[in-house]
Amino acid sequence: MIEVPLLNVLATAVIEIAEKPEQAVPPPPYPPEAQRALDQVVLECLREKVTPPSGLPELISWCRTRPLDRWPLKLTDDEAEEAFGSGDLLIDRHSGMPTELCLEWKVDGGKDSAARQYDRRTIAVALQACRAVDSPESYTRFRRVLVDQPVLTRADWSELAGDLYLYPVKPLLEAIYPTAPDHYLSDGCYTPCERCRTLLVPLTHGGWWCERDQCRQQGPPTPGRPLPISVTGEVLQLRRPLRQFVTGPGRAEVGLEDALRDLGLAVEMWPAYDAYDLRVTFPDGHVWAIDVKDRVHPGLLGRKASPVPQTPPYNEACWVVPRYRVQGHHDYLGAFRRACPASARGLHLLVDDDLVRRARARLRGGRGPEARLDGEFDA
Numbered sequence: 001m002i003e004v005p006l007l008n009v010l011a012t013a014v015i016e017i018a019e020k021p022e023q024a025v026p027p028p029p030y031p032p033e034a035q036r037a038l039d040q041v042v043l044e045c046l047r048e049k050v051t052p053p054s055g056l057p058e059l060i061s062w063c064r065t066r067p068l069d070r071w072p073l074k075l076t077d078d079e080a081e082e083a084f085g086s087g088d089l090l091i092d093r094h095s096g097m098p099t100e101l102c103l104e105w106k107v108d109g110g111k112d113s114a115a116r117q118y119d120r121r122t123i124a125v126a127l128q129a130c131r132a133v134d135s136p137e138s139y140t141r142f143r144r145v146l147v148d149q150p151v152l153t154r155a156d157w158s159e160l161a162g163d164l165y166l167y168p169v170k171p172l173l174e175a176i177y178p179t180a181p182d183h184y185l186s187d188g189c190y191t192p193c194e195r196c197r198t199l200l201v202p203l204t205h206g207g208w209w210c211e212r213d214q215c216r217q218q219g220p221p222t223p224g225r226p227l228p229i230s231v232t233g234e235v236l237q238l239r240r241p242l243r244q245f246v247t248g249p250g251r252a253e254v255g256l257e258d259a260l261r262d263l264g265l266a267v268e269m270w271p272a273y274d275a276y277d278l279r280v281t282f283p284d285g286h287v288w289a290i291d292v293k294d295r296v297h298p299g300l301l302g303r304k305a306s307p308v309p310q311t312p313p314y315n316e317a318c319w320v321v322p323r324y325r326v327q328g329h330h331d332y333l334g335a336f337r338r339a340c341p342a343s344a345r346g347l348h349l350l351v352d353d354d355l356v357r358r359a360r361a362r363l364r365g366g367r368g369p370e371a372r373l374d375g376e377f378d379a
């Protein structure tokens with residue numbers, strides 16, 4: 001089911017284009033708002049299994065000729081009544097100008113929320129595709145591709161295309177991995193960030209820029225192995241909202257996975273269609289369930305706190321925050337605790353390295369607070 005905000009994005013895009021003097025559809029690269037609208041409509045079409053618009057010209061033609069109630073957008077009856085009437089268009093058929101309805105749907109600012117929405121929709125479409133074929137492994141595999149490989153060479157792509165688990169999400173992968181733009185090129189090479197795996201932007205006066213705040217805080221970017229296009233051919237890069245909301249936090253999730261595996265523990269990632277992030281099994285069969293929360297603001301995180309879902313089953317559960325988030329704050333854990341609603345009182349938030357320390361203590365036979373997720377002790 002489509003959430004209403006897609007209409008905000010569409011309307012904003014239509015108005016942005018209509019405001020251009022020539023009133024024509026601009027050639028690619030499209031304005032960001034328009035690209036975002038197109039991306040989201042393509043996602044919805046994939047979900048509804050209808051042919052998506054081939055590009056912005058066709059999307060604009062839909063806006064002008066196709067009443068909103070005949071778009072592949074599913075709204076509940078109540079929402080549809082609020083959203084638009086039968087036969088409503090976003091662009092006036094005759095003048096080519098945005099309709100009043102379109103103006104009412106335009107939003108100012110809110111670009112992050114549009115990006116966030118794209119991220120959520122992508123994950124929802126992936127979950128639906130994997131559930132349809134009853135394959136939680138496909139979802140886990142999909143998630144890992146987004147986290148480990150935000151940049152793909154043609155060779156990487158062929159390898160993924162041959163992965164049977166990824167078959168249900170292949171059309172989705174095609175939609176979310178466009179060709180990397182030229183402004184990432186330097187001396188005929190694309191260069192990924194060693195830390196983040198996303199592409200670095202070459203600066204005019206030398207040096208690099210990494211798009212992740214957290215990476216820039218750690219110091220100058222660390223260029224990874226360059227990808228010369230003469231060798232690798234076209235390079236694909238995951239779309240920005242997914243790099244920001246899936247790849248970034250995902251690096252913290254797999255970092256914790258690696259640390260726990262290094263201890264010899266069995267770790268399942270995103271089990272049962274992402275019920276939570278890590279399911280850790282000790283040699284004696286004791287299970288920890290962990291959700292990693294890579295958030296700047298402990299208060300906002302606390303307000304959203306809720307118990308870790310019960311299935312797949314576990315003995316203990318907690319939320320984990322990466323160390324770098326806590327470092328920048330004088331009392332991150334305390335602020336989180338104070339903001340937690342009563343319904344989440346039993347939920348503990350641990351720093352990632354503290355969790356690894358507790359795992360080590362438990363492996364050594366410890367059963368006290370130092371080896372439990374809810375144990376209070378001075379590390």
Ligand SMILES: [Zn+2]
Nearest residue numbers: 193196210215
């Ligand atoms: Zn980086």
